[in-house]
Amino acid sequence: MPHAEIEAISQAGSKASGSTMYLNLEPCCHYGMTPPCTDAIIEAGISKVVFSIFDPDDRVRGKGARKLKASGIKVKSGVCAGEALELNLPYVHKKLTGRTFVVLKLASTLDGRLTVSGRKWLTGIKARRYVHRLRAWTEAIAIGIGTFEKDRPKLDRRFYSSDAPSPLRIVFDSKLRFPSDHPWLMRGERVIVYGLPESDSDRRKLLEGAGAEVVAIPGREGRVDLSLCIDDISKRGITSLLIEGGGQISTSVLSRGLFERLVLIYVPLVSGSDGVSWYQHGLPPRWLSGRDLSPVHMETIDRDLLVIYDHGGMARYRETVTKEKSIVHWTG
Numbered sequence: 001m002p003h004a005e006i007e008a009i010s011q012a013g014s015k016a017s018g019s020t021m022y023l024n025l026e027p028c029c030h031y032g033m034t035p036p037c038t039d040a041i042i043e044a045g046i047s048k049v050v051f052s053i054f055d056p057d058d059r060v061r062g063k064g065a066r067k068l069k070a071s072g073i074k075v076k077s078g079v080c081a082g083e084a085l086e087l088n089l090p091y092v093h094k095k096l097t098g099r100t101f102v103v104l105k106l107a108s109t110l111d112g113r114l115t116v117s118g119r120k121w122l123t124g125i126k127a128r129r130y131v132h133r134l135r136a137w138t139e140a141i142a143i144g145i146g147t148f149e150k151d152r153p154k155l156d157r158r159f160y161s162s163d164a165p166s167p168l169r170i171v172f173d174s175k176l177r178f179p180s181d182h183p184w185l186m187r188g189e190r191v192i193v194y195g196l197p198e199s200d201s202d203r204r205k206l207l208e209g210a211g212a213e214v215v216a217i218p219g220r221e222g223r224v225d226l227s228l229c230i231d232d233i234s235k236r237g238i239t240s241l242l243i244e245g246g247g248q249i250s251t252s253v254l255s256r257g258l259f260e261r262l263v264l265i266y267v268p269l270v271s272g273s274d275g276v277s278w279y280q281h282g283l284p285p286r287w288l289s290g291r292d293l294s295p296v297h298m299e300t301i302d303r304d305l306l307v308i309y310d311h312g313g314m315a316r317y318r319e320t321v322t323k324e325k326s327i328v329h330w331t332g
Helices: 004-016 037-044 063-070 081-087 089-097 125-137 145-151 201-209 226-235 247-256 312-323
Strands: 020-025 048-053 074-077 101-108 140-144 168-172 191-195 213-216 240-243 261-266 293-301 304-311
Touching (some): 004 020, 004 037, 037 063, 048 081, 063 074, 081 089, 101 125, 101 247, 125 261, 125 304, 140 145, 140 247, 145 168
Antiparallel strands (some): 261 304, 293 304
16 A cells, blocks of 8 residues: 555645655655655655654665655654654564564453453453554454354454454464354455364365465474464564463463563453463463563553563663664664
């Protein structure tokens, strides 16, 4: 689709001439699926461009700013850089590391349980709207087959926007139990199912015939290896992944440190032993120390409490990006 610069110039029409354009990311200067935005900015007669961070894409990274300057356009960078880095964090992370930005989201009681007997929803409506906004920030959503069979979630963004496009859905499904007649497939929406190599070949053919992408991944303890799944997701060019798993998935992700960001929504309830724990190992993860989780944000959403942490490596990465990778301070 057209980039934001093109949309803005199109809506402004002749008023774009002589104006100042504000962007959170350096405009592109190469031909991809769309023409260079720098050419459109120059042709529109825009006199000044203010942007927050340089594009980490090697095809751009300073070249867009240089091209604008060469054409006589004033350029200023670094404005609201921290906010822009947060906004574009999955994209920046993928460009610099080649890895998908993984977010683990958990809705939890105060005693660390994912469920309360007799309740379908733990969180309030405003917190659920926030989750749909988080879904809109990420490209793909993943769940385990157990959560799918129990909750039959829609995994859409309807509370964020009624006309928001459907996300890419990913299901960790060792034995390929995902139904071939599910509405996601019937509507032609993209679904990736990760199963074990020894899974039933007839089930695989049935799912592939219905439009699912079925990927065989070696297992650990009878389940697909999530680390290898995320490797495959990264190779497919998927920028960001939101994992909304149950107890088994969240335990695997946490125990092996397979995430960049942890989003916890605490509800003012106590479940007790009937609830499903979101961390089920008897010992803490080996990677965990006092500095491995860095708080990023905290707020109340009605009666619920939102807490966001970055994995320790991710926090150090953010510092590296702003200081050493020249995303904010470009010297080219």
